[in-house]
Amino acid sequence: MPHFQYNAIDQSGNSLTGTIEAGHIQEAIGKLKSMGYYITNVAPARNVSAVSKSPDVKPNAPAKKTGKEKAKTKGKGQGMQIKLSFGPAKIKPKELMIITRQLATLIGSGLPLLRSLRVLKEQRKGGAAVVLGKVADDIESGALFSEALAKHPTSFPRIYVAMIKAGEAGGALETVLARLAEFMEKEAKLKGKIKGAMAYPVVIVIVASGILTFIMMKIVPTFVDIFKDFETDLPAPTILLINLSKLFTQKFYLIIIFVVSIFVLYKILTKIKFTKYWIDMAKMKIPVFGPVVSKTIISRFARTFATLITSGVPILQSLLIVRDTVGNDVVAKAINEVRNRVREGEGVSGPMMRTKVFPAMVTNMIAVGEETGAMDSMLEKVADAYDAEVDAAVAAMTSMLEPMLIVCMGGVVGFIVISLFMPLIKLAMSMSGEGG
Numbered sequence: 224m225p226h227f228q229y230n231a232i233d234q235s236g237n238s239l240t241g242t243i244e245a246g247h248i249q250e251a252i253g254k255l256k257s258m259g260y261y262i263t264n265v266a267p268a269r270n271v272s273a274v275s276k277s278p279d280v281k282p283n284a285p286a287k288k289t290g291k292e293k294a295k296t297k298g299k300g301q302g303m304q305i306k307l308s309f310g311p312a313k314i315k316p317k318e319l320m321i322i323t324r325q326l327a328t329l330i331g332s333g334l335p336l337l338r339s340l341r342v343l344k345e346q347r348k349g350g351a352a353v354v355l356g357k358v359a360d361d362i363e364s365g366a367l368f369s370e371a372l373a374k375h376p377t378s379f380p381r382i383y384v385a386m387i388k389a390g391e392a393g394g395a396l397e398t399v400l401a402r403l404a405e406f407m408e409k410e411a412k413l414k415g416k417i418k419g420a421m422a423y424p425v426v427i428v429i430v431a432s433g434i435l436t437f438i439m440m441k442i443v444p445t446f447v448d449i450f451k452d453f454e455t456d457l458p459a460p461t462i463l464l465i466n467l468s469k470l471f472t473q474k475f476y477l478i479i480i481f482v483v484s485i486f487v488l489y490k491i492l493t494k495i496k497f498t499k500y501w502i503d504m505a506k507m508k509i510p511v512f513g514p515v516v517s518k519t520i521i522s523r524f525a526r527t528f529a530t531l532i533t534s535g536v537p538i539l540q541s542l543l544i545v546r547d548t549v550g551n552d553v554v555a556k557a558i559n560e561v562r563n564r565v566r567e568g569e570g571v572s573g574p575m576m577r578t579k580v581f582p583a584m585v586t587n588m589i590a591v592g593e594e595t596g597a598m599d600s601m602l603e604k605v606a607d608a609y610d611a612e613v614d615a616a617v618a619a620m621t622s623m624l625e626p627m628l629i630v631c632m633g634g635v636v637g638f639i640v641i642s643l644f645m646p647l648i649k650l651a652m653s654m655s656g657e658g659g
Contacts, residue, residue, distance in 0.1 A: 226268040227251040230337065231260035232367065232391055240365070242268055252333060259394070264337035264363065312353035314378040320407040322351065327400035336396070337362050354378050367391055382527060382544050389535040399534050406530045413522065413610060417515065420617040424624045431632050436471060438639060443468035446643050457646050464642040500552040507553065511623050514616045520551050521585060522609035524558070529602030539566060554580055571598070584608075 224244050229251070231239050239260070245251035251265055314322065322343055329339035337359055344355040354375050361371035369388035372379040383403060390399030447465055450457060457465075470477065492498040507517045524545055531541035542562040546555045557578035564574035572590035575581045585605050592601030 227265050228268045229255060229260075229266075230264040230362070230365070231255055232394075252335070264335045312350040312357075312375075312378075314351045314354050314375075316407070317411065318347075318351055319378065319383075320404060320411060322347075322355070323400055323407065324404035327397055327404055330397045330400065336368060350378075368396070380548065382531065382548055385536050385540060385544055386531060386534040389531075392535065395535075402530055402534055406526060409526060409606075409610070410523070413519065413613060416614065416617055417519065420621050423621065424628060427625075427628050427632075431628070431635075435635060439468045439471040440475075443639070443643070444472060450646055453646060453650055458642070458649065460638065460642040461646055464639060496552070500556070503552045503554075507551070511620055511627075515613065515620050516551075518609050518613045518616050520549060520554050521582065522606050522613055524549050524554060525585065525602045525609060526606035529599050529606060532599040532602070538571070557581065 224246060226242050226244050227248060228242050229240065231241075243251050243254055245254060248265055248267075255265070325343055326339055329342060330336060334342070340355055340359040340362070344352050344359060347355065358368075358371040358375070361374065362368060367388075369384050369391055372387055373384045386399050386403055387396070390396040443464060447468065450461070450465075489502075493502060507513050507520070509516075527545050527548060528541055531544060532538065536544070539562060542558055542565065546558040546562065549555050549558065557575070557580035560578055561571060561574040565571060570590075570593050572586050572593055575589060576583075576586045588601045588605050589598060592598030595601075
């Protein structure tokens with residue numbers, strides 16, 4: 224009967240290698256699953272004489288590569304990386320979402336993890352292929368899936384690695400991968416809604432800026448030439464408009480420097496912990512945009528927290544990950560306070576209420592979840608509810624931005640028209656006075 228060599232993880236999370244006797248590979252997989260092992264790779268044994276004839280599973284210590292083999296593998300990986308990309312190999316978030324869904328499907332179909340990764344690697348090019356290849360090589364050399372992923376933090380976020388680790392420990396990697404894919408799909412959908420809603424106002428601002436620049440650089444100078452023949456003092460609005468036009472035509476680089484300086488200053492301030500906190504606070508309080516920002520953050524917090532807890536990640540570690548991925552220092556500080564209280568033995572809802580950052584509905588639903596032992600499902604309901612509120616807030620923001628932009632554009636154009644025609648009206652009135 225054929226023999227198969229396997230890599231697997233036992234219920235304690237230990238990585239094992241060994242051999243098993245079976246009629247075919249699917250039978251070998253079935254036997255290993257019945258033993259409670261999570262399979263990472265199964266392949267026909269190359270050296271049958273070295274294999275025990277017993278049909279029982281015989282786990283051995285994970286094989287380690289020699290120094291020469293490691294150097295060879297490392298050199299090979301580096302050569303591929305240089306060939307395919309100019310920087311470190313990376314999987315983009317959108318591509319990671321697709322890979323995760325496909326990996327969950329392949330493993331759910333009974334395909335071993337290592338072979339599934341090889342299949343996905345062959346379907347891709349560039350950074351994704353390089354990263355998947357390195358992850359597969361690490362697993363083949365005896366590393367856990369989560370350990371292999373943790374070596375690529377730019378491709379796999381902390382939440383991703385933590386959930387995979389929990390899935391390995393619980394023997395439910397397929398379920399965790401499916402959950403991760405669903406989580407990333409909902410996150411992408413939420414970001415897409417916000418970007419889609421902001422597209423129209425951004426286009427309007429860009430078009431309006433282009434029209435305003437054209438007026439200042441082409442139309443106003445024409446009127447300036449006409450005003451030179453007037454023997455009368457120009458009104459203050461006209462003088463202001465002419466000076467602005469000169470700024471656009473003669474010193475346009477100053478405008479570019481000003482805009483770039485504002486952008487750079489903002490980036491610097493967001494790198495400073497103290498100022499970033501107040502910038503994040505302002506984002507949540509600013510009219511029109513504030514409600515969208517706040518509801519989006521609460522939705523992300525609830526969805527991430529629920530996904531981590533459902534996947535078996537401990538609450539303290541889940542709070543730590545959520546704190547680092549929520550994307551807002553105000554909420555991150557509140558989560559850290561909650562985590563400190565939970566570490567001291569308190570529940571989650573009580574400290575959340577005292578921070579006064581989280582809405583009452585969120586804290587009340589979490590309190591109910593704690594009492595019923597279903598906090599993960601309550602958090603999912605909170606996330607779904609806030610996703611709907613984000614939709615409503617985005618629609619309200621868009622409906623408010625459109626008339627505001629129209630009014631602003633009307634005001635600017637009106638100022639330009641009045642400023643240009645005031646000297647003409649003044650001249651016409653003076654001429655009619657002389658004629659009278």
